[in-house]
Amino acid sequence: MVEMPDQILEVGLLAKQYPFEYDRTKPFMEQVGEWVGDVFYEILPEAGFEVRDEQIYMAFQVERAFAEKKTIFAEAGVGTGKTLVYLLYSICYARYMGKPAIIACADESLIEQLVKPEGDIAKLAKHLNMNIDARLAKSPDKYMCLKKLDQARNHDDESLPLESLYSTLPDFVHSHAPMQQFHAYGDRRDYPDLNDEQWNKINWDTFQDCFTCDMRHRCGQTLSRDHYRKSSDLIICSHDYYMEHIWTYEARKREGQIPLLPDHCAVVFDEGHLLESAAMKALGYKMKHVVFEELISRLLQNEIRETLAVLIDEAIMQSEQMFKAIRRQCRNIPGSDRKSIALNASLIREVHRMRSVIAAIEEELVFESGLYTIDEYQLRIVEERLETIEIALRLFEDSGALICWATEESDGLTLSVMPRNVKEVLQDSLFTQKMPIVFSSATLSVDKSFQYLKDSLGIQDFLSFSVDSPYDYEHQMNVYVPELQSGDFAEKMEISLKLIQRTEGRALLLFRTREELLQFKQLNSLRPESSSYSFLYEGDQEISYLISAFQRDEHSVLCAVTLWEGLDIPGPSLSNVIIWSLPYPPLDPVFMAKRAETSTPFEDVDLPYMLLRLKQGMGRLIRTGTDQGIVTVLAEEEGQHPVHEYITSVLPKGTRLQKLEA
Numbered sequence: 231m232v233e234m235p236d237q238i239l240e241v242g243l244l245a246k247q248y249p250f251e252y253d254r255t256k257p258f259m260e261q262v263g264e265w266v267g268d269v270f271y272e273i274l275p276e277a278g279f280e281v282r283d284e285q286i287y288m289a290f291q292v293e294r295a296f297a298e299k300k301t302i303f304a305e306a307g308v309g310t311g312k313t314l315v316y317l318l319y320s321i322c323y324a325r326y327m328g329k330p331a332i333i334a335c336a337d338e339s340l341i342e343q344l345v346k347p348e349g350d351i352a353k354l355a356k357h358l359n360m361n362i363d364a365r366l367a368k369s370p371d372k373y374m375c376l377k378k379l380d381q382a383r384n385h386d387d388e389s390l391p392l393e394s395l396y397s398t399l400p401d402f403v404h405s406h407a408p409m410q411q412f413h414a415y416g417d418r419r420d421y422p423d424l425n426d427e428q429w430n431k432i433n434w435d436t437f438q439d440c441f442t443c444d445m446r447h448r449c450g451q452t453l454s455r456d457h458y459r460k461s462s463d464l465i466i467c468s469h470d471y472y473m474e475h476i477w478t479y480e481a482r483k484r485e486g487q488i489p490l491l492p493d494h495c496a497v498v499f500d501e502g503h504l505l506e507s508a509a510m511k512a513l514g515y516k517m518k519h520v521v522f523e524e525l526i527s528r529l530l531q532n533e534i535r536e537t538l539a540v541l542i543d544e545a546i547m548q549s550e551q552m553f554k555a556i557r558r559q560c561r562n563i564p565g566s567d568r569k570s571i572a573l574n575a576s577l578i579r580e581v582h583r584m585r586s587v588i589a590a591i592e593e594e595l596v597f598e599s600g601l602y603t604i605d606e607y608q609l610r611i612v613e614e615r616l617e618t619i620e621i622a623l624r625l626f627e628d629s630g631a632l633i634c635w636a637t638e639e640s641d642g643l644t645l646s647v648m649p650r651n652v653k654e655v656l657q658d659s660l661f662t663q664k665m666p667i668v669f670s671s672a673t674l675s676v677d678k679s680f681q682y683l684k685d686s687l688g689i690q691d692f693l694s695f696s697v698d699s700p701y702d703y704e705h706q707m708n709v710y711v712p713e714l715q716s717g718d719f720a721e722k723m724e725i726s727l728k729l730i731q732r733t734e735g736r737a738l739l740l741f742r743t744r745e746e747l748l749q750f751k752q753l754n755s756l757r758p759e760s761s762s763y764s765f766l767y768e769g770d771q772e773i774s775y776l777i778s779a780f781q782r783d784e785h786s787v788l789c790a791v792t793l794w795e796g797l798d799i800p801g802p803s804l805s806n807v808i809i810w811s812l813p814y815p816p817l818d819p820v821f822m823a824k825r826a827e828t829s830t831p832f833e834d835v836d837l838p839y840m841l842l843r844l845k846q847g848m849g850r851l852i853r854t855g856t857d858q859g860i861v862t863v864l865a866e867e868e869g870q871h872p873v874h875e876y877i878t879s880v881l882p883k884g885t886r887l888q889k890l891e892a
Contacts, residue, residue, distance in 0.1 A: 307699025374416035416450030422775030469508030502669030514648035653688030704884030735785030
């Protein structure tokens with residue numbers, strides 16, 4: 231047994247102690263395992279919970295990962311109670327190590343499922359009579375940005391309810407007096423009626439310079455960060471936020487900032503098969519001309535030498551030239567808001583010139599720092615930003631080392647650059663740490679092999695296990711594929727509306743792309759028969775608000791792009807899952823790069839991704855032992871690809887694929 235330090239954390243008014251009598255002469259994790267056995271065999275059954283052999287088996291497998299401080303792929307089917315298992319071990323381990331465990335969920339909707347008043351943490355606290363200190367660490371873009379709100383008001387943006395938004399701000403936000411009492415505010419959940427487009431006009435984004443913001447100490451996300459850092463048991467965040475923590479850890483330390491997350495003892499990745507997507511999103515750099523110009527122009531507000539001023543003007547002009555060259559090489563990608571960038575000699579020359587100017591400015595700043603004419607804090611921030619830009623542009627010198635794309639924004643192109651060596655970054659910053667790392671999901675393997683996930687993340691040494699769901703799918707779930715005649719959008723729409731009428735609403739439509747969802751929304755508004763049901767569309771309101779509305783209105787229909795995982799709606803409100811098309815990965819630059827690395831891209835990249843996501847989508851239907859319903863996949867045989875065979879391979883045990891009759 232691995233030896234561990236014996237520390238018990240005492241915080242505030244909470245009496246922090248183990249939920250069992252701790253014997254110092256016996257291994258700690260062994261005692262945790264005995265207590266967990268009592269919880270699942272005695273305590274929870276007395277409270278009305280069902281004893282599940284799959285859950286007990288998972289518990290002892292996860293115990294091994296915590297005892298040996300290893301990575302584990304914990305694949306457990308729907309209904310095995312895997313969340314309760316990893317929560318129990320994480321809480322005990324956090325108290326033993328004296329620092330919190332991180333529970334990282336695939337998205338914000340999964341976080342809400344975990345922490346809602348009737349969620350798993352609340353259940354454990356109630357039935358085990360425990361005080362569980364669990365705090366949310368939401369991503370910055372889930373908070374309002376005071377600067378962007380002011381910008382919207384200055385532009386008199388009529389698409390936003392500005393007066394209403396300002397009325398929600400606490401008094402201390404615009405007060406100049408010292409803050410005696412304060413609280414977090416500005417959470418996306420507080421503004422459920424704003425659609426995503428409206429929210430994006432006032433929320434934090436990666437181009438906000440928080441370090442030099444005069445409102446940073448009164449900002450909602452800053453106050454939230456101060457709160458969750460004090461957690462003693464659990465900090466719950468998204469995959470994106472954890473990856474952002476990994477990526478910015480060293481840079482924040484250099485800038486004199488604290489890391490996004492505090493020191494922690496373990497990490498659980500709920501729906502861990504999606505971690506690679508989060509890593510690709512976070513482990514990269516973004517550039518925008520207007521932001522660069524604003525950053526570099528700050529130096530002109532100081533008493534600087536003429537040589538530096540000339541270089542700054544040159545950098546601004548070269549940035550314009552570089553982004554013009556990027557725009558010329560942009561190519562639209564169907565079904566994606568990302569534009570691919572075709573690298574050529576002309577573009578690389580412009581990038582190289584930009585690097586040369588930045589290098590010259592960095593040299594001049596060394597002299598300026600000795601003259602003390604520029605504020606030291608401001609100088610450090612500018613130097614750090616320039617170094618980051620230089621690193622990003624350096625990747626262009628070796629085009630095989632980067633993945634890049636552009637997106638069109640209201641104020642110009644945004645250039646995104648990501649190093650190809652994501653696996654190396656994860657290995658160095660995460661998987662080499664000696665701590666338990668749990669990947670939990672119902673879909674971690676393809677054909678019982680964890681090779682796809684292992685290769686994607688660069689994991690060398692790991693434990694693993696798989697247990698099936700305890701549900702009786704043969705009698706609870708029917709899976710259909712229609713005999714499509716044309717397979718066009720109109721035909722799929724006709725079938726979907728008939729299926730919705732068949733179950734009187736109670737349906738979830740899962741789309742592969744946002745374009746599909748928007749086209750459905752537009753055409754559906756013209757169908758008179760749809761007026762009988764309330765259709766809820768992802769993006770129209772805050773996501774957890776939409777999910778609650780769907781659950782409350784039993785005959786409503788929820789249309790979504792991102793809810794393939796995590797959506798947990800037990801009971802008759804969700805009796806019908808319609809999968810619009812097979813969820814192959816997008817044709818964006820990231821997956822294009824992955825495909826280019828293998829000689830069999832369909833078998834190595836597209837098919838495993840699709841099968842995992844398809845299995846997750848089907849898993850939204852049956853959430854309890856009494857649920858019943860249908861799943862329909864709107865797909866047909868495609869030439870050499872045996873589509874029906876693909877679908878059959880991910881069906882739950884006991885179910886079979888049936889033809890949907892007209």
